[in-house]
Amino acid sequence: MSEVLDSLKSKAIRAVFTLTFRRLILKLIDTFGIITLARLLSQESFGVFGIISFVVFTFLSFFSDVGFGAALIQKEEVSDDDLRTTFTIQQALVTLILLATWIVAPWVGRFYNLGNSGAWLVRILSLSLFLTSFKTIPSIMLERRLRFELLIIPEIIETVSYNAIAVYMAMHGYGVWSLVIAVIARTVLGAIALNVIAPWKIGWQLNKKSARELLHFGVPFQLNSVLALIKDNITPTIIAVWYGPSAVGFVNVAQNISSRPMEISTIVSRITFPTYSRIQGDKERLKRWIEKSIHLMSVVYFPAIIGLIVTARPILEFLYANKSDKWLPALPTLLWFLVAAIPVVITTTYTNAIYATGHPKIVLSLMALYTALTWGIGLPLIHYLGYVGIAITVCIITYTTFPLVLYALGKVVSVDTFGMIWRPFSASLIMGTFVYFVENNYVHGLTSLVAVIFLGLVVYSGLLYMIDGKYLKVELSGLFRSLLE
Numbered sequence: 001m002s003e004v005l006d007s008l009k010s011k012a013i014r015a016v017f018t019l020t021f022r023r024l025i026l027k028l029i030d031t032f033g034i035i036t037l038a039r040l041l042s043q044e045s046f047g048v049f050g051i052i053s054f055v056v057f058t059f060l061s062f063f064s065d066v067g068f069g070a071a072l073i074q075k076e077e078v079s080d081d082d083l084r085t086t087f088t089i090q091q092a093l094v095t096l097i098l099l100a101t102w103i104v105a106p107w108v109g110r111f112y113n114l115g116n117s118g119a120w121l122v123r124i125l126s127l128s129l130f131l132t133s134f135k136t137i138p139s140i141m142l143e144r145r146l147r148f149e150l151l152i153i154p155e156i157i158e159t160v161s162y163n164a165i166a167v168y169m170a171m172h173g174y175g176v177w178s179l180v181i182a183v184i185a186r187t188v189l190g191a192i193a194l195n196v197i198a199p200w201k202i203g204w205q206l207n208k209k210s211a212r213e214l215l216h217f218g219v220p221f222q223l224n225s226v227l228a229l230i231k232d233n234i235t236p237t238i239i240a241v242w243y244g245p246s247a248v249g250f251v252n253v254a255q256n257i258s259s260r261p262m263e264i265s266t267i268v269s270r271i272t273f274p275t276y277s278r279i280q281g282d283k284e285r286l287k288r289w290i291e292k293s294i295h296l297m298s299v300v301y302f303p304a305i306i307g308l309i310v311t312a313r314p315i316l317e318f319l320y321a322n323k324s325d326k327w328l329p330a331l332p333t334l335l336w337f338l339v340a341a342i343p344v345v346i347t348t349t350y351t352n353a354i355y356a357t358g359h360p361k362i363v364l365s366l367m368a369l370y371t372a373l374t375w376g377i378g379l380p381l382i383h384y385l386g387y388v389g390i391a392i393t394v395c396i397i398t399y400t401t402f403p404l405v406l407y408a409l410g411k412v413v414s415v416d417t418f419g420m421i422w423r424p425f426s427a428s429l430i431m432g433t434f435v436y437f438v439e440n441n442y443v444h445g446l447t448s449l450v451a452v453i454f455l456g457l458v459v460y461s462g463l464l465y466m467i468d469g470k471y472l473k474v475e476l477s478g479l480f481r482s483l484l485e
Helices: 002-040 043-063 068-074 080-111 118-132 136-144 148-171 177-197 208-232 235-243 245-259 262-278 283-319 328-341 344-356 360-385 388-410 417-442 446-484
Strands: none
Touching: 002 148, 043 118, 043 177, 043 245, 080 118, 080 136, 118 177, 136 148, 136 177, 148 177, 235 245, 235 360, 245 262, 245 283, 245 328, 245 388, 262 344, 283 328, 283 344, 283 417, 283 446, 328 388, 344 360, 344 388, 360 388, 417 446
16 A cells, blocks of 8 residues: 555656646746737737636536536546546537527627627637537546646647637737637647547446446536636626726736736646545545645745736736736736735645545535625625726635635644745745835836846745755655655
8 A cells, every 4th residue: 555655656746747847838838828919919809708718618618517527536446437427428518508509699799798799709619618528538537647748748739729829810910719719729639639649439328327426526516616607707797797898808817917826736736636536545644745735836836926916017018018008907906816816825725635535515615605705795896996896805705714724624634834835935025025126126128027037036046945945955855756766
């Protein structure tokens, strides 16, 4: 048993390094593409795409899944019956959704004031749901085996193709259609790549026993997704109706920038969920792995968030625009989102640990509270303060519910949260203070902004070495030994 767990540890650590470094390259490509598109496209185009993305990828995609994907990952052993049952149910749901979408698309276009092309934007983008259903099983099987070095290949293809097509079409004046066509192309190429890398014998089957077992975990998981859908999508619903597509564009850009550091926790969570699931019975080992995950992610996450907070204005002026105030209306919203994002590295990891140990109903209860608070606080704040109200709402809820997340994990496994984060967080705060004063006096363009960011990295590295060097040295040496095993 010990040898199996040690092997799992080595595979998990290798997966983290593989996924992190390769995803870093992808995110650089993706960030470059978004910045270029922000310079080429109007605020309204971004807003329209945000609205139809909500309709298709958030609202409709929910009904194309009943949590079977997560259930397959969490399950200790998976049979062919499980795979084919999942595929069959997903295909049936997607087909019904596509038919319904083509019928109601004109109504959606009118509701959001998307113009004559609104219905076709929704219809064409909805085709990606059908294509995505062919990615589900190969992707899940690779994740279960922690074969992220293979899973990254279709992601490279998708990222490069999407950004290349979107930028090319935007340069030639296709507006929001640049983003829609790029999504379709990305999904087609990704589905082909995944099925070549991880082929499986596609089959249609409905095994009642498999469906019942998968639904036992999948339904609470998916109900949590329903609440997340309701909670997170005031922007394309209320804001779109009250303030128009441009306001949605400002909020989406702010969310996009503030979510960049969260990619760190997203990458690690893809690995920790199946990994924690395998060791859920060994509470002491689970505690150590969670604490190490939090500490090492904090080393990278906190300086990224603090750095973005102190450089938010020049980023909008000089990076997302060419020395103009095109995106400056998004600044207050961006700052509130960034402040709200500070504890996300902790809450995301803890939520995954709760899921992995087979307690989806705990997360469901938390999500129900988040949803009620989001709409209860968000609606009046958006009404009286404008679209910045959604970011303020997120910030208020994040910090009032954070203790509940700590308590919920404590019922499953006890971890030393403060002991893992205080050193990198302290170094980040000192670095942020230094960068803020330098940025206010010396940043007047993109070149000086890059120079100040680099200087901040140097300062943070020195501070981290002094404050956290001894602990990090032990952790990293253990990681490298596992990589070499």
